[in-house]
Amino acid sequence: MANERSTLSKDGYARERLGVGECPSDESDTWQVIGEEAWPIHCPPPRSSRPCAILGAVTDDPSLISGMPDALEPFILALVPAATAAIAGWAAPHTPRSNA
Known part of the structure; x- marks a missing residue:
């Protein structure tokens, strides 16, 4: 330097x-720095980005699931945060424990 x-x-x-x-x-x-054509090749989105984006959109705008039966909507909305956490946790890079 x-x-x-x-x-x-x-x-x-x-x-x-x-x-x-x-x-x-x-x-x-x-x-x-990186051309538009090369960006998806060298920097692919994480494998959890699409499902998490969909679940995030439902969290932000619950009317997206308004086509479901009314009795089912509250249960689906209650499961969205847990589903987001599960998908993000599954897709996150991790190192297995050596003593497991």
Whole structure:
């Protein structure tokens, strides 16, 4: 880092290492680091994102399940937080215990 500091000007170092400068840049609507085509290949969404997104949408807007029978809706709404936690826990990366 000291070598980099010695090769850059004071403004260049502030811009490169400290993030000081014009923000957002005039290229803010572009894919500057990873191209749009490469993003899904190199950064796939976690496997739990879709089910959790659906359950989150139901939590935010219970009318999404209004097509169900009225007697069933309260039970489904009560199970949504538990289902979200179960899916997120299942999909979370973890290390098994060595003594198990």
